[in-house]
Amino acid sequence: xxxxxxxxxxxxxxxxxxxxxxxxxxxxxxxxxxxxxxxxxxxxxxxxxxxxxxxxxxxxxxxxxxxxxxxxxxxxxxxxxxxxxxxxxxxxxxxxxxxxxxxxxxxxxxxxxxxxxxxxxxxxxxxxxxxxxxxxxxxxxxxxxxxxxxxxxxxxxxxxxxxxxxxxxxxxxxxxxxxxxxxxxxxxxxxxxxxxxxxxxxxxxxxxxxxxxxxxxxxxxxxxxxxxxxxxxxxxxxxxxxxxxxxxxxxxxxxxxxxxxxxxxxxxxxxxxxxxxxxxxxxxxxxxxxx
Amino acid sequence: xxxxxxxxxxxxxxxxxxxxxxxxxxxxxxxxxxxxxxxxxxxxxxxxxxxxxxxxxxxxxxxxxxxxxxxxxxxxxxxxxxxxxxxxxxxxxxxxxxxxxxxxxxxxxxxxxxxxxxxxxxxxxxxxxxxxxxxxxxx
Numbered sequence: 356x357x358x359x360x361x362x363x364x365x366x367x368x369x370x371x372x373x374x375x376x377x378x379x380x381x382x383x384x385x386x387x388x389x390x391x392x393x394x395x396x397x398x399x400x401x402x403x404x405x406x407x408x409x410x411x412x413x414x415x416x417x418x419x420x421x422x423x424x425x426x427x428x429x430x431x432x433x434x435x436x437x438x439x440x441x442x443x444x445x446x447x448x449x450x451x452x453x454x455x456x457x458x459x460x461x462x463x464x465x466x467x468x469x470x471x472x473x474x475x476x477x478x479x480x481x482x483x484x485x486x487x488x489x490x491x492x493x494x495x496x497x498x499x500x501x502x503x504x505x506x507x508x509x510x511x512x513x514x515x516x517x518x519x520x521x522x523x524x525x526x527x528x529x530x531x532x533x534x535x536x537x538x539x540x541x542x543x544x545x546x547x548x549x550x551x552x553x554x555x556x557x558x559x560x561x562x563x564x565x566x567x568x569x570x571x572x573x574x575x576x577x578x579x580x581x582x583x584x585x586x587x588x589x590x591x592x593x594x595x596x597x598x599x600x601x602x603x604x605x606x607x608x609x610x611x612x613x614x615x616x617x618x619x620x621x622x623x624x625x626x627x628x629x630x631x632x633x634x635x636x637x638x639x640x641x642x643x644x645x646x
Numbered sequence: 647x648x649x650x651x652x653x654x655x656x657x658x659x660x661x662x663x664x665x666x667x668x669x670x671x672x673x674x675x676x677x678x679x680x681x682x683x684x685x686x687x688x689x690x691x692x693x694x695x696x697x698x699x700x701x702x703x704x705x706x707x708x709x710x711x712x713x714x715x716x717x718x719x720x721x722x723x724x725x726x727x728x729x730x731x732x733x734x735x736x737x738x739x740x741x742x743x744x745x746x747x748x749x750x751x752x753x754x755x756x757x758x759x760x761x762x763x764x765x766x767x768x769x770x771x772x773x774x775x776x777x778x779x780x781x782x783x784x785x
Contacts, residue, residue: 536673595667
């Protein structure tokens with residue numbers, strides 16, 4: 356039996372538009388179950404605990420990366436529970452990596468129930484599944500949801516993006532990898548990835564290799580920041596501006612404390628220590644995926 | 647031919663470590679994959695894969711790898727299992743050893759060079775050359 360935890364705020368309340376069609380589809384596939392909706396902060400975690408107590412073996416996060424993160428932090432450690440995903444959020448990096456594109460495709464994938472175990476990372480007492488970000492990606496995560504909103508919200512998104520691109524200053528960061536070597540860089544963005552796939556041919560992420568992939572983007576021109584922020588497109592950034600490192604642990608220090616986004620949500624600030632978790636996550640995946 | 651050789655040594659992709667331009671790395675970098683350096687590396691570098699030192703890169707470290715292509719500056723010893731290439735803009739100040747060595751015109755290299763021969767059989771005795779001489783019959 357399936358337990359669906361819906362975050363109605365995800366993706367500019369996308370679920371409101373598709374809810375009836377979604378339930379109809381699930382019914383047709385024979386995987387209808389209990390639907391619950393979060394109503395405020397910490398609600399997703401609470402609802403997940405309730406689902407586990409009721410004995411559900413498949414818990415489906417209906418939302419984006421942030422919603423998935425809250426669900427997995429409650430399910431982890433319970434070997435009997437499998438995570439499912441219906442992507443309706445602003446950022447759906449994990450769903451994309453798992454080959455789950457769109458809510459309709461997600462229902463078919465849930466029904467076929469192919470389960471894989473993937474790596475998790477650990478930071479600030481939490482597990483994460485896609486990435487930890489510092490710099491532009493972290494500061495931008497707070498306004499990204501506006502891009503999927505109404506006309507006024509989209510206009511606000513454009514204005515804030517322009518303003519952020521004009522005012523953003525590179526961050527002086529020091530990164531220590533596995534205690535073996537240190538890197539210093541004036542960074543536009545630092546992304547520590549477990550399963551976030553980058554649209555760059557020389558960055559290969561593997562969610563089952565037991566390693567974290569750290570991408571450091573150094574200072575780039577304002578117009579490239581705009582493109583990066585608006586289209587999530589890093590393909591115009593040339594190779595000399597990009598560094599890539601692989602390790603099991605990373606410690607990141609910055610001159611002044613900077614916000615740290617974990618799976619798209621601001622959770623803590625620097626300095627921060629990130630490492631591979633000793634636990635894995637069971638998740639339903641598509642047959643065609645990025646790994 | 648040299649350019650083609652360099653491309654063959656390090657192909658982008660795979661689990662590659664990249665030290666971008668304006669990035670400084672200090673310490674012992676160990677890898678199983680290829681390493682591309684466009685910035686500054688100080689310390690020690692060891693990999694089972696290949697290393698490429700870009701034209702504006704500065705490496706102050708001993709380097710040990712399967713293949714190495716140098717277009718920038720390396721101050722340290724370079725120990726290569728297979729192929730070492732120093733391009734026309736490359737500078738190596740240190741001892742090198744490789745199975746195959748290619749140094750382009752314009753490259754700078756200061757140090758000792760070792761190119762291991764095939765292993766010899768130490769127990770074999772040298773065979774003296776025997777010259778056949780015709781001796782005239784004396785009466």
